[in-house]
Amino acid sequence: MKIIQRVTYDFNGKLLKSITLEDYEQHWTNTVPETVGEELFRKACELE
Numbered sequence: 001m002k003i004i005q006r007v008t009y010d011f012n013g014k015l016l017k018s019i020t021l022e023d024y025e026q027h028w029t030n031t032v033p034e035t036v037g038e039e040l041f042r043k044a045c046e047l048e
Contacts, residue, residue, distance in 0.1 A: 001028070001029050001031055001037055001040070001041060002026055002027070002028050002029070003021065003026060003027060003029060004020065004021055004026050005018065005019065005020045005021060006018070006019045006021070007019075
């Protein structure tokens, strides 16, 4: 996965902050098993 944006919400789901990272701040990360990241990865792969 590549992190390109950070978003923060309050407990009611209201957007508090959204930051789009610059190219030099973006980085690839490994997908950790049994996490939300893995579930997103699996769903994205189903779209192909």
